Amino acid sequence: MGQPNGSRAGDIAAPGRDDDVLIALGHHARELRRQRRLTLRELADRSGLSLRFLLDVEAGRGNISVRRLAALASALDASPADLLAPVDARPDRRHVIALLGLRGAGKTTIGRRLARRLRRRFVELDREVEQRAGLALGEIFSLHGEQYYRRLEREALEEVFGSGEPVVLAVGGGLVTSADTYALLRRRATTVWLKARPEDYWRRVLRQGDRRPIDQHPHAREALRQLVVEREPLYTRADLVVDTTALPVAGVVDQIERTLS
DSSP, X not given: OOOOOSOOGGGBOOTTOOOHHHHHHHHXXXXXXXXXXXXXXXXXXXXXXXXXXXXXXXXXXXXXXXXXXXXXXXXXXXXXXXXXXXXXXXXXXXXXXXXXXXXXXXXXXHHHHHHHHHTOEEEEHHHHHHHHHTSOHHHHHHHXXXXXXXXXXXXXXXXXXXXXXXXXXXXXXXXXXXXXXXXXHHHHSEEEEEEOOHHHHHHHHHHTTOOHHHHSOTTHHHHHHHHHHHHHHHHTTSSEEEEOSSXXXXXXXXXXXXXXX
16 A cells, blocks of 8 residues: 555654543544454554554554554545544543552452452453463463563453453553553553562462462572562552552452542
């Protein structure tokens, strides 16, 4: 089609930029794609735009040129005006409540109970990644590496937001280290850090019957302490911090619900 495939540095809005036009474009592009029953890959083939650039567009970050806008509209059987029409309201960040924390933070246990309390579906992002890959998490890392996992993680997160369904979402402990994905999560969800001490994480993992931290890493306990130190500044950017050290599961759920109400 003669269109540039992909995106140049000047085509992407700055991370976290508050831009109504780009948010509206992303919303309409995503909705029209779903109505046409197109995958992102199929839309990329139709429009001549790269898959990565379309992900940025649907995330509200794709600072698209006029030529690319026309190509995208044509691929969606729509007009550029359709894609740029204002949206009634911005996505309500309360639709997705995202639980953050290291392994052993209690994201699954607390997330399931909170979801029942709020009458929403509970989603574990890592399970969504596994379904996309057709592999267990450990196999994804060993066969394809972290970069592949991070790409699937981003796509799975986009899918959660694109559904528009209110959910409680448990994300992997390392998502916060991926700057763009974490920025997207903080823009589109209410984030809750389930804070704990290193010894709490350690005890909870072992209580689950998982001895891999000891068997596979003789210095695992010290490594865990270091990981807590490294990631704490990232976790503190969450909207809500709940210290789970002295609180039972019910108490944590109560505190989150009170804060959100």
